[in-house]
Amino acid sequence: MEKTVGRNQVDGRGGDQVEQVPLFVYNHHGQLVGPVSIPRVEKSDAEWQDLLTPEQFAVARAHGTERPFCGTLLDNKRAGVYSCICCGLPLFSSNAKFESGTGWPSFFQPIAEENVATISDRSYGMLRVEMLCARCDCHLGHVFPDGPKPTGQRHCVNSESLKFTDTDDLATLADPAADLS
């Protein structure tokens, strides 16, 4: 499977031009809208280290995996949205969360296909499908074909890569681009 997110493109005049990607984001009414064109988020490891805890950095930027049954969001039953810990992009809804028994938060689908990029991962002698945030390349976890209906997919995600927002507070996730569209 080819990676579905692109790289920054440098324009012919020598300046960096931040690539735009079509994504679903919340507006100030707390409604998910899209796809709208959103600039990718690109930072150096040093910049991410300043923004994240060491545990978050190890998972989200260094492709680590938290220990099973330890994540803070595994048993979260509240209604709301799980966003990227790095850039705040909405990634999963509580509507698609299910008990997988694996020890990691699991979802049968992303909040929008556009928001979660996938790439084949051949580390540890296995062929797996890795999930990344489509705006900032945050490592989220892996997708497996043994999930429940209706998709049959299990999106196995690290709590360290996610931030939870209650349904009542979704307007706090508003992206300026959503209200311009």
Ligand SMILES: [Zn+2]
């Ligand atoms: Zn992100």
